[in-house]
Amino acid sequence: MPDQLLQQLADGLLIGLMYSLVAIGLTLIWGVMNIVNFAHGEFLMLGMFTSFWLFTLFGIDPIFSIPICFVGMFVMGTLIYRFIVSKVMKGPVLAQLVVTFGVSIFISNLAVYFWTPDFRLLPATMLQGTWQIGGVDLSIPKVAASFGSVIASVSMFFFLKRTKTGKAILATEMDREAALLMGINTERINSLSFGIGAALVGVAGAFLSTYYYIYPQVGGLFGTIAFCVVALGGFGSIEGAFIAGILVGLAQTLGGFYFDPSYKYAIVFMIYLITIWIRPQGLLGW
Amino acid sequence: MLSLNNISVGYKGLLAVQDISFRIDEGEIVSLIGSNGAGKSTIVKTIAGLIHPWQGEILFKNAPVHQAQPYDIVKMGISMVPEGRKLFGRLSVLDNLMLGAYAVQSRADVEKHLQSVFNLFPILKERQGQRSDTFSGGEQQELAIARGLMSNPSLLILDEPSLGLGPKLVSDIFRIVREINARGVTVLLVEQNVYEALEISARAYVLQTGRIVMEGQGRELLKSDHVREAYLGM
Numbered sequence: 390m391p392d393q394l395l396q397q398l399a400d401g402l403l404i405g406l407m408y409s410l411v412a413i414g415l416t417l418i419w420g421v422m423n424i425v426n427f428a429h430g431e432f433l434m435l436g437m438f439t440s441f442w443l444f445t446l447f448g449i450d451p452i453f454s455i456p457i458c459f460v461g462m463f464v465m466g467t468l469i470y471r472f473i474v475s476k477v478m479k480g481p482v483l484a485q486l487v488v489t490f491g492v493s494i495f496i497s498n499l500a501v502y503f504w505t506p507d508f509r510l511l512p513a514t515m516l517q518g519t520w521q522i523g524g525v526d527l528s529i530p531k532v533a534a535s536f537g538s539v540i541a542s543v544s545m546f547f548f549l550k551r552t553k554t555g556k557a558i559l560a561t562e563m564d565r566e567a568a569l570l571m572g573i574n575t576e577r578i579n580s581l582s583f584g585i586g587a588a589l590v591g592v593a594g595a596f597l598s599t600y601y602y603i604y605p606q607v608g609g610l611f612g613t614i615a616f617c618v619v620a621l622g623g624f625g626s627i628e629g630a631f632i633a634g635i636l637v638g639l640a641q642t643l644g645g646f647y648f649d650p651s652y653k654y655a656i657v658f659m660i661y662l663i664t665i666w667i668r669p670q671g672l673l674g675w
Numbered sequence: 676m677l678s679l680n681n682i683s684v685g686y687k688g689l690l691a692v693q694d695i696s697f698r699i700d701e702g703e704i705v706s707l708i709g710s711n712g713a714g715k716s717t718i719v720k721t722i723a724g725l726i727h728p729w730q731g732e733i734l735f736k737n738a739p740v741h742q743a744q745p746y747d748i749v750k751m752g753i754s755m756v757p758e759g760r761k762l763f764g765r766l767s768v769l770d771n772l773m774l775g776a777y778a779v780q781s782r783a784d785v786e787k788h789l790q791s792v793f794n795l796f797p798i799l800k801e802r803q804g805q806r807s808d809t810f811s812g813g814e815q816q817e818l819a820i821a822r823g824l825m826s827n828p829s830l831l832i833l834d835e836p837s838l839g840l841g842p843k844l845v846s847d848i849f850r851i852v853r854e855i856n857a858r859g860v861t862v863l864l865v866e867q868n869v870y871e872a873l874e875i876s877a878r879a880y881v882l883q884t885g886r887i888v889m890e891g892q893g894r895e896l897l898k899s900d901h902v903r904e905a906y907l908g909m
């Protein structure tokens with residue numbers, strides 16, 4: 390029994406770190422621009438398909454697709470911001486909701502059109518197999534993704550706190566008007582943040598593609614969980630998203646273990662509801 | 676140095692400032708006074724490029740700036756310290772100052788401006804690592820002014836720097852404004868502390884419901900009946 394519990398804790402931690410990685414980009418965009426990017430899950434899906442096709446067509450292993458996903462999704466993110474999202478930034482909040490929602494539907498429908506709604510799996514890649522440590526099975530692709538998640542969170546943390554551009558992003562997040570008065574081009578910061586957010590979730594997609602089903606609607610579930618993680622951690626907080634991702638992962642596996650696996654997402658959303666009820670700004674929100 | 680010519684500006688179809696003109700010469704302290712809602716902040720926001728005039732033009736060093744973006748205006752040498760300070764509260768004092776120098780390219784220049792700001796406000800040097808939202812009101816205002824100076828502006832605009840401060844701190848702020856001006860920075864001072872503002876100003880403009888109703892030398896306005904009645908309660 391304790392072994393089984395340990396196994397659940399390990400699984401929870403690994404899936405949780407994936408949630409953290411998915412959520413970091415969303416919380417960044419949310420914090421800086423104060424908009425909900427409903428297309429975030431679809432960005433994840435694009436990352437997964439990028440990795441899938443690079444492997445299927447060119448034999449490029451997902452490990453090497455990671456930088457390609459980062460750059461490709463960064464470019465796509467900035468373009469979507471420039472040509473679509475920025476047009477409604479000064480408009481009513483509803484327009485901002487509708488526009489990212491529209492982008493999400495557009496992307497997932499396009500994916501169905503080109504790639505059919507089928508579920509795909511990558512065959513064995515360089516990241517495969519399991520490690521056994523003290524009676525606990527650790528899936529190697531999940532461990533790799535967790536490393537990626539930790540590295541991404543730590544780099545974002547230091548990028549924001551230590552670099553001039555990072556501080557400009559934080560300043561824009563705290564007070565856009567004051568940031569403008571400092572000489573910061575806040576439109577450029579928006580576009581940069583949108584690009585980084587998309588790039589990070591693109592990387593998450595590349596990792597996820599090594600052990601999860603790849604299909605056009607995959608963004609729905611992960612996108613929704615990412616919203617919970619962001620709200621739980623505090624909008625705009627990288628550290629918050631990191632911790633909340635782990636909490637959600639643990640809640641999901643332990644909940645499934647003690648109650649019934651079919652309730653695992655219900656438990657996640659219940660925790661989310663309780664948190665925003667007790668502490669609306671989230672765990673590390675301000 | 677700066678001139679506003681027939682500026683009208685407002686918000687969402689509501690005119691707030693109507694057909695005002697004024698100028699600031701190099702080296703001056705010029706005050707803009709008027710009661711709450713008169714349109715003072717609207718005018719300085721327009722100069723800083725946060726909002727754009729509906730009519731009229733703004734010339735800075737003979738170049739039109741009324742369509743320029745705030746971040747370009749900072750580079751041209753205008754710095755504004757907004758009403759309510761608007762510090763980056765979760766960041767340290769040093770981070771706030773460094774953001775003030777965001778538009779400055781050379782590291783050596785940033786360092787130079789930092790030393791001169793520390794020289795003016797020694798307390799900021801001592802407490803540079805502290806989060807700015809732990810500061811008292813007076814210290815926050817000093818930091819806001821210091822941050823505004825980090826871009827090494829030739830024109831510094833201060834929107835109600837003495838707002839919410841006790842008498843001792845108010846006179847400190849006015850002493851600092853004088854000191855900054857003595858170091859060669861032209862100052863546009865928006866104030867409701869009319870007496871102190873007029874005392875240190877070369878010239879002043881009185882704003883009432885979006886229009887300039889009086890202008891003159893600071894000490895002259897202090898003697899005027901209108902100013903004494905309306906703003907000094909005499």
Ligand SMILES: Nc1ncnc2c1ncn2[C@@H]1O[C@H](COP(=O)(O)OP(=O)(O)O)[C@@H](O)[C@H]1O
Pocket residue numbers: 686689691709710711712713714715716717718
């Ligand atoms: N963001 C805004 N939106 C709409 N109206 C505003 C806004 N800011 C100021 N106003 C209006 O413009 C007028 C001038 O305000 P303001 O320039 O802030 O005055 P002051 O700084 O002299 O107190 C007031 O009637 C105020 O209600």
Ligand SMILES: [Mg+2]
Pocket residue numbers: 715716717758835
């Ligand atoms: Mg005002």
